[in-house]
Amino acid sequence: MDLKSSEQATRTPLRSTAANGLKIVIVGGFGVGKTTMVRSVSEIRPLSTEETMTRAGVGIDDPEGVQNKTTTTVAFDFGRISLNDEMVLYLFGAPGQQRFWFLWDRLFSGTLGAVVLVDTRRVEDSWYAIDRLEHHKTPFIVALNDFGGPVHGLENVREALSLSDGIPLIHCDARRRDSSKTVLITLVNHLYALSDTQESTP
Amino acid sequence: MTSRPVDREGPDRLYVVTGGRSRADESTIDIVSLIVSECDPTPGMQSEHVKILRMCRTPTAVVEISSELDLPVGVVKILLCDLLDTGRITARHPSSTPAWAQLPDREILKQVLVGLEKL
Numbered sequence: 001m002d003l004k005s006s007e008q009a010t011r012t013p014l015r016s017t018a019a020n021g022l023k024i025v026i027v028g029g030f031g032v033g034k035t036t037m038v039r040s041v042s043e044i045r046p047l048s049t050e051e052t053m054t055r056a057g058v059g060i061d062d063p064e065g066v067q068n069k070t071t072t073t074v075a076f077d078f079g080r081i082s083l084n085d086e087m088v089l090y091l092f093g094a095p096g097q098q099r100f101w102f103l104w105d106r107l108f109s110g111t112l113g114a115v116v117l118v119d120t121r122r123v124e125d126s127w128y129a130i131d132r133l134e135h136h137k138t139p140f141i142v143a144l145n146d147f148g149g150p151v152h153g154l155e156n157v158r159e160a161l162s163l164s165d166g167i168p169l170i171h172c173d174a175r176r177r178d179s180s181k182t183v184l185i186t187l188v189n190h191l192y193a194l195s196d197t198q199e200s201t202p
Numbered sequence: 203m204t205s206r207p208v209d210r211e212g213p214d215r216l217y218v219v220t221g222g223r224s225r226a227d228e229s230t231i232d233i234v235s236l237i238v239s240e241c242d243p244t245p246g247m248q249s250e251h252v253k254i255l256r257m258c259r260t261p262t263a264v265v266e267i268s269s270e271l272d273l274p275v276g277v278v279k280i281l282l283c284d285l286l287d288t289g290r291i292t293a294r295h296p297s298s299t300p301a302w303a304q305l306p307d308r309e310i311l312k313q314v315l316v317g318l319e320k321l
Contacts, residue, residue, distance in 0.1 A: 011270075013260035014236070019294045021234030021263055022314065041321060047269040051276060073274075078265055083317025087310075090234045090263060107233055107275070110296060112306050112314070139305065181321045188315050195305040 012044050017085045024184065025092045025108050027133070028117035029125035033145045033174035034093030035077045037117065040180040042079025042091060050075040051103050074100045076107075091184075096129035104136055113187050114140040117174065120152045123160045130161060141168040141190050143183045219250050219273065220280045228279035233268075236261040236294040237282060250281050251290075258291060 026034045038046045052073045077093040092108070094100060096116075114133055118126045126142070133140045144157060154169050163169060168190050173179040238261050243252040254267055268278040285291040 011257075011266075014262065016260055018236055018261040019297075021232065021236055021294075021296050022310070023234055023296075047266065049265055049269040049272075050274050052274045053276070078269075080263070081317065081321065083314060087313055087317060088234070088236070088263070089314065089317070090265065110232065112311075177321065181318060185315065185318050188311055188318065191305060192308065192311050192315070195308050195311065198305055 018088050019086045022089045023111040025094050025111050025114045026117055027094050027096050027114055027129045029096055032117045032119045037174035037180045038079040038091045038093045040177045046077045046079045048077045053103055072099045072102050074103055101132050113191050114138050116140055116142045118144050120144050141187045143170055143172040146173045228283050231279045232296050233265045234263050238292050241290050
């Protein structure tokens with residue numbers, strides 16, 4: 001058996017029965033700890049890749065739109081968790097900046113839900129991400145990454161983010177596996193509760 | 203739309219590896235679709251195709267292929283379409299992708315919870 005490329009030796013393969021890929025997206029500004037969170041729970045070292053999109057005058061009624069053509073490139077990290085023989089959960093760390101949202105549908109349609117990771121020293125960095133997730137009707141929770149600074153009251157942060165009561169808001173330490181695990185479980189429980197509500201409302 | 207000149211912003215390499223194609227049916231491939239090789243590479247095959255066939259001897263997600271080949275996801279999808287068309291690979295698409303703005307299946311969510319609890 002020839003192991004031609006070194007990458008084959010270092011890659012951790014999925015089980016041969018793996019058949020259903022799922023997505024959860026962790027959204028947040030630069031340095032907020034997205035990759036750290038992915039790394040803390042992922043079974044593989046976080047990988048990165050990118051997507052590009054060429055847009056010709058999107059939303060602009062311009063017959064010469066070709067000249068306005070712009071190429072958008074976004075890079076993102078990801079890791080994965082094999083949940084059982086068939087299901088594999090992919091965790092994506094995605095930057096919250098404006099150009100990223102042009103690619104949201106292409107990359108993350110069908111995502112289970114999202115985690116907005118917030119640095120309490122820069123709460124305002126998360127406003128845009130929250131607005132966009134609401135726009136895309138993607139269910140989400142908000143997690144405050146603990147940077148060892150003063151502990152912020154959750155209610156103050158909820159107010160600062162204009163977050164409705166129904167959206168879970170928790171503290172976390174993205175470096176710790178058990179803490180990141182709790183964040184993911186909180187999200188999935190939230191999705192479950194939402195589907196409960198949806199089922200009982202005709 | 204008729205054929206367009208090579209995008210000035212687009213790196214030539216991306217144009218070359220896809221043979222200039224940009225197809226519509228790649229939209230059926232999700233970034234977490236799991237790709238499985240159905241044959242071994244053959245001599246003369248495009249090097250990216252060879253790499254994909256080697257990688258996908260065990261199921262491999264589209265994003266993992268993209269990362270490994272160092273090519274954007276959209277370019278990898280075009281390469282995968284070629285291999286799908288000729289039956290060299292099969293794709294296991296996410297079964298849970300909900301219709302627009304709907305919540306995921308409850309049975310799926312239960313299984314996700316069980317899996318996460320084991321972490």
